[in-house]
Amino acid sequence: MKDKKILIVDDEENIRILFKEELEEEGYEIDVASNGYEALEKIKKSPFDLVVLDIKMPGMDGIQTLNEIKKIKKDQHVILCSAYGEFKQDFSSWISDAYVVKSADTGELKNTIKNILNLT
Amino acid sequence: MNAVELLGEVIEISHSNLEINSRISAILNIIAHRMGFEEVLVFKLDKDKRITCRYSNQDCSLFSLLSKYRCHIGEGIIGSIAQKRIPQYFTYKDIPPRFGCIFFHELDGIIDRYRSFAFVPLSDDSYIYGVMVAISSEKGDLQDREKILLSVIAREIGGLIRVDEIMLSSKKRISELVTLSELGKVLTTNMEPEAALKNIVFIIAKALNATMATIKLNNFVSRFNIQRFTYGQSDPKLERFIDDLEGQAINAKRTTTLSEELYVDDEDISHYSLCSSPIITKNKAIGAMTICSSKKHITFDQNDNIAYLITTIANYISSGLENILLNTRLKDVIKELNETQKRVIEQEKLKSLGEMTANIAHEIKNPLVIIGGFTKRLAKKVNLSQTENRYANIIVNEVARLETILNEVLNYVKDTPVSREPCNINMCIDEILYLFSSDASWEKVKIVKDYDTQLPQIICDIQQIKQVFINILVNSYEAMKGEGEITIKTGTAHINNKPYIKVAISDTGGGIDPMAIDNIFNPFFTTKEKGTGLGLAISNKIIMNNKGRIEVENNVGKGVTFFIYLPLENNL
Numbered sequence: 001m002k003d004k005k006i007l008i009v010d011d012e013e014n015i016r017i018l019f020k021e022e023l024e025e026e027g028y029e030i031d032v033a034s035n036g037y038e039a040l041e042k043i044k045k046s047p048f049d050l051v052v053l054d055i056k057m058p059g060m061d062g063i064q065t066l067n068e069i070k071k072i073k074k075d076q077h078v079i080l081c082s083a084y085g086e087f088k089q090d091f092s093s094w095i096s097d098a099y100v101v102k103s104a105d106t107g108e109l110k111n112t113i114k115n116i117l118n119l120t
Numbered sequence: 121m122n123a124v125e126l127l128g129e130v131i132e133i134s135h136s137n138l139e140i141n142s143r144i145s146a147i148l149n150i151i152a153h154r155m156g157f158e159e160v161l162v163f164k165l166d167k168d169k170r171i172t173c174r175y176s177n178q179d180c181s182l183f184s185l186l187s188k189y190r191c192h193i194g195e196g197i198i199g200s201i202a203q204k205r206i207p208q209y210f211t212y213k214d215i216p217p218r219f220g221c222i223f224f225h226e227l228d229g230i231i232d233r234y235r236s237f238a239f240v241p242l243s244d245d246s247y248i249y250g251v252m253v254a255i256s257s258e259k260g261d262l263q264d265r266e267k268i269l270l271s272v273i274a275r276e277i278g279g280l281i282r283v284d285e286i287m288l289s290s291k292k293r294i295s296e297l298v299t300l301s302e303l304g305k306v307l308t309t310n311m312e313p314e315a316a317l318k319n320i321v322f323i324i325a326k327a328l329n330a331t332m333a334t335i336k337l338n339n340f341v342s343r344f345n346i347q348r349f350t351y352g353q354s355d356p357k358l359e360r361f362i363d364d365l366e367g368q369a370i371n372a373k374r375t376t377t378l379s380e381e382l383y384v385d386d387e388d389i390s391h392y393s394l395c396s397s398p399i400i401t402k403n404k405a406i407g408a409m410t411i412c413s414s415k416k417h418i419t420f421d422q423n424d425n426i427a428y429l430i431t432t433i434a435n436y437i438s439s440g441l442e443n444i445l446l447n448t449r450l451k452d453v454i455k456e457l458n459e460t461q462k463r464v465i466e467q468e469k470l471k472s473l474g475e476m477t478a479n480i481a482h483e484i485k486n487p488l489v490i491i492g493g494f495t496k497r498l499a500k501k502v503n504l505s506q507t508e509n510r511y512a513n514i515i516v517n518e519v520a521r522l523e524t525i526l527n528e529v530l531n532y533v534k535d536t537p538v539s540r541e542p543c544n545i546n547m548c549i550d551e552i553l554y555l556f557s558s559d560a561s562w563e564k565v566k567i568v569k570d571y572d573t574q575l576p577q578i579i580c581d582i583q584q585i586k587q588v589f590i591n592i593l594v595n596s597y598e599a600m601k602g603e604g605e606i607t608i609k610t611g612t613a614h615i616n617n618k619p620y621i622k623v624a625i626s627d628t629g630g631g632i633d634p635m636a637i638d639n640i641f642n643p644f645f646t647t648k649e650k651g652t653g654l655g656l657a658i659s660n661k662i663i664m665n666n667k668g669r670i671e672v673e674n675n676v677g678k679g680v681t682f683f684i685y686l687p688l689e690n691n692l
Binding site for chain 2: 084
């Protein structure tokens with residue numbers, strides 16, 4: 001599992017720390033970005049197997065970032081992650097691989113990642 | 121016999137205050153006594169142009185016999201006098217048997233008792249009112265003096281009848297005017313159309329002395345739940361005739377009568393006559409008014425005043441009804457407008473409240489995830505004692521609960537699009553009941569189904585509607601503390617003339633505190649220890665989004681019934 005690289009994009013530092021630690025424990029290599037621009041820079045520099053993208057962020061939001069990512073790298077796996085499911089109806093969100101509602105219980109996120117990376 | 125004295129008496133009587141019948145009879149008595157006639161009779165020309173024996177002197181023996189028959193103008197001596205308006209005098213030798221009329225067969229063997237017959241028309245220069253007959257068994261040929269005297273008196277009687285008829289017709293006119301003004305009052309009040317129509321048939325029936333008055337309105341006047349307004353009763357056998365006549369009046373757009381035809385068929389109804397007049401607004405016959413009367417009181421004739429009056433009344437109703445309908449429509453529109461305005465304000469309030477709530481919920485969610493997430497990590501990393509571990513669990517569980525509440529809140533405030541699909545509500549409820557029936561905790565709940573098997577399909581968002589039924593059923597379950605009876609009844613209903621399907625869900629959970637009943641659909645209102653207060657609020661919102669309505673009937677001490685109405689013609 002060591003070879004799987006995941007980028008976590010969230011404007012909230014503590015969420016980044018929580019997800020990073022939880023996912024590192026699962027054996028992934030984690031990088032973080034605090035906004036959409038930073039995320040795009042990092043994706044351009046080095047490849048990631050998966051991007052976990054928060055939707056509500058200042059500046060460029062998650063949906064815009066998702067569109068930009070797809071422009072750079074068409075087959076980039078992305079999981080949209082938001083406080084609530086309200087963007088599920090947004091057509092733009094459909095180009096992501098999955099949509100996960102943020103929760104203190106990170107089980108769903110972990111399972112979704114496993115599914116997308118074919119690790120089950 | 122002094123002719124002047126006699127005429128003086130006649131004039132005195134004729135100008136007295138006595139009732140017309142008494143005056144004529146008194147004059148006939150004078151003729152009998154003073155001029156020496158045993159039988160003095162007056163035949164009167166009726167409205168239907170037939171002649172009837174109406175008056176006689178006191179000792180007259182022929183009256184009961186002659187008054188049995190009626191003859192037409194030109195028929196027999198009486199008829200021909202009325203036609204020619206010239207007096208005729210006969211002696212026994214030249215009087216035709218039975219007065220020349222085939223009906224008077226009872227005169228056979230009686231006529232020969234008398235010697236002298238005088239037939240004098242009751243007429244003025246323009247009209248004929250009847251015929252006076254004076255018969256004597258003593259006299260032979262009448263003297264000219266007597267003939268003149270009879271003619272003068274006949275003219276006086278003719279005048280009496282004429283004045284009486286004018287009086288009668290003006291009385292009738294006045295009563296017609298009274299009727300019309302009463303109708304006018306009804307038609308110009310703000311009465312509900314149903315009440316107005318009920319009053320109208322009552323007034324008409326009374327005014328026309330009719331057995332029954334009925335107004336039928338065509339189906340397309342859909343404002344009304346009732347299509348027929350009736351006062352009085354008639355023979356059920358007449359219904360068919362009434363229907364036919366109404367149809368004719370509506371199709372031909374003119375007043376139509378039926379009377380002679382009824383004679384033939386049936387004795388029970390042969391004494392009725394019918395008259396139907398269309399009610400026309402904007403050149404369209406929207407219904408008909410029908411009067412049923414006993415022939416004793418009125419016979420309708422196309423050219424008759426009564427038919428004319430009925431036509432006038434029908435026209436009057438037409439224009440009045442139009443006003444009433446306009447008024448009602450206006451009232452409805454204003455009511456609807458007010459309701460819409462209220463709803464818009466309510467929705468705006470909810471919307472801004474919703475936006476605020478959504479923002480707050482959003483801001484809280486992240487910290488909550490962090491608290492919960494790290495508490496878990498803490499518990500994992502540090503070797504906690506049993507007690508400390510329990511505390512950590514409590515934090516994690518409470519965070520999970522908060523998350524659920526926040527999800528529900530957001531669920532409520534966000535605008536969920538309504539999908540449209542055909543739905544069989546009976547099946548929809550059955551699917552939910554199937555889920556519950558496999559749950560052991562529902563064992564002590566008895567479900568009574570009272571479905572309308574003919575329930576039409578509706579177009580709605582099935583998933584959302586199911587959510588509503590589940591919310592209500594779970595509420596019932598909780599109110600009954602898992603033990604009792606839930607009755608589910610489906611059917612159709614009308615609200616403001618629009619078709620709905622209606623689902624009634626009743627429980628035996630003791631009902632809702634009357635103090636709380638007004639708040640049950642408000643968000644965050646709950647009587648449960650662990651409720652969010654959103655179940656019924658969400659249900660209400662869903663039903664509103666599906667253009668339906670939800671109502672509750674509270675039976676304190678017994679249970680509640682929720683009524684859910686969903687439109688059949690769903691134009692979401």
